[in-house]
Amino acid sequence: MSTLQATHSPAQEVDATSDDRVVRRRLGPGRRIPFGFAIGPVLLLALWAVGSATGFLDPRTLSEPWTVVATAAGLAESGRLQDSLLTSALRALLGLGIGVAVGTVLAVLSGLSRTGEALIDGPIQVKRSIPTLALIPLLILWLGIGEEMKVVTIALGVMVPIYIHTHNGLRSIEGRYAELAETIGVSRAEFIRAVVLPGAMPGFLLGLRFAVTTALLALVVVEQVNSTSGIGHMITLASNYGQTDVIVVGLVVYAVLGLVADGSVRLIERKALSWRRTLAS
Template sequence: MTDTAGSNVYSPYLPQRGHESEPRPGAPAGALARKPSRLAFGRLPRGGILFGPVLLILVWEFASAIGWLSPKFLAAPSTALVTGYDLLVSGTLAEHFLASAKRAYLGLGIGVAIGLALALAAGLSRIGEASIDGLVQIKRAVPTLALIPLAILWLGIGEVMKIALIASSVMVPIYINTHAALRGIDLRHVELARSVGITRSEFLREVASPGALPGFFTGLRLAVTTCWTALVVLEQINTSEGIGYLMNRARDYGQTDIIVVGLAIYAALGLGSDLAVRFWERRALGYRKALNS
C-alpha cells in the first residue's frame, strides 16, 4: 500500500523509519529495506583532492633523481623548492608576486562588476537581453589572444591594457552563469511577487538576488581561475615585473627551476582563490543542503 502524497503509511514492502536494516515478516527477499549508500555520491576524504598532485610530484622527483628527467628539460621539485626559497629570502619573489596579484585582482574586480551589471540588465529586461546577450556571446567566442593587437592600439602596451583584457575575460563567465540563473528563477516566485505588489527594488533584493546567487558563485569560481590564466599570457608582453616576467626571463637563460616556481605560484593562487570562493559560497548559500548530506 503506497501513498502518492508522501504520508507515513505502513506497507510491508516499504522501509519504515527506525527499522531500515530489519526485514519485516513476510517481505520478499528482494524487497529488503536498505539504507541509502553514501558511496554513490560519497565525499572524498579530507585532503583527498591533493592525492593526485602529491603523487605526480613524487613520481616527478623520482624520475629526476634517477636521471630520467634532465634539469635542462625540467627541474626537480626539490630544486625548484630551494630556488623559490632563495628568491623569497632575497625579496625578488615578493616584488614580482605583488605586481602580478595587483593586475589579477584589479582585473577580476572590474570584470565581476561589469559582468554582474550586464547579467542583471539582460536577465531582468527583454530589451537588455536583446541588446547585450549577443555581444557577450560574440566576446565569449573570441579568445583573449586575438584581442591583444587591438587592445595595444587602443590602450597602449602598459598596465591599462593588461587589466582591461583580464576584466574582459573575467566578465564572460560571470555574465553567462548569473544570467542563466536569473532566467531560471521559478515563475511562481515572480507571480507571487507581482501579486503582493512589491516594488522593483524589493523584487531585486528578495527574489532576483537569491535566485541569481548560485549562478553567480559558479561564474565566480570560473572567473578567479580565468584571471590568472589570462595574466600568464599578458605578462609575457612588455613587462618589467610580475611572475610572468620572471618566467620569461628564466626561459631566456634556460632556468627551468624558476619556471617551475612560477608555475607553482600560479597554480597555488588559482587553487587558493577557488577555495576562498567555495568557502564564501558555503556561507552565503548555507540554506542549501548538499546532495550527500
C-alpha cells in the same frame, strides 16, 4: 501470514526507514575528506619527486623538486620573488574585480529586462566567440603596453563567464515565485532583493570559479608581453637564459595562486549556499 504481519513493531518500521536512507545516501559521493583538495597536488608532487630521483625525468627538461625549492628560497631571499608575486597578484585582483563588477551589472540588466537583453546579450555573445587573447594586438594599439592593457585584458576575460552564468541563474528562477509575489503584493524592488538575487547566487558563484581561472590564464599571457615586472616577466627572463628551475618556480606560483583562489571561491560558495542540500553536502 496475518500473525507475522502483526509482529512488526513501529521500531522495526523506523529501522527499515533508516536503512533505506542509508542505502540512498550511499548513492552520493560519500563523506567529505579533510583537506581532500590537497590530495591530488600532493600526489603529483610525489610522482615528480620519484621521477626525478629515479632519473626518469631529465633535470635539463624539468628540474628536481628540491632544486626548485632551493631556487625559490634564493629568489625569496633576494626579494625578487615577493616583488614579482605582489605585482602579479595586484594585476589579477584588479582585473578580476573590474570584470566581476561589469559582468554582474550587465547580467542583471539583461536578465531582468527584455530591453536590456536585446541591447546587451548580442554583443556579449559576439565577445564570447572571440578569444580575449586574440584582442591583445588591438588592445596594445589602443592602450599601449602598460598596466592598462594588462588589466583590461584580464577584465574582458573575466566578464564573460560572470555574465553567462549569472544571466542563466536569473533566467532559471521559476515563474511561480513571480506569480506568488504578485499575489501577495510584493513590490518589484523587494522581489528582486529577496528572491531574484539570492536565486541567481548559485550561477554567479559558478561563474566566479570560471572567472578566477580565466583571470590567471590571461595573467600568464599578458605578463609575457613586454612586461618589466611580475611572475611572467621572471619566467620570460629565465627562458632566455635557460634557467629551467626559475621557470618551474614561476609555474608553481601560478598553480598555488589558482588553488588558493579556487579554494576561496568554493569556501564562499559553501557558506553562502548552505541552505541548499546537494550531493556534496
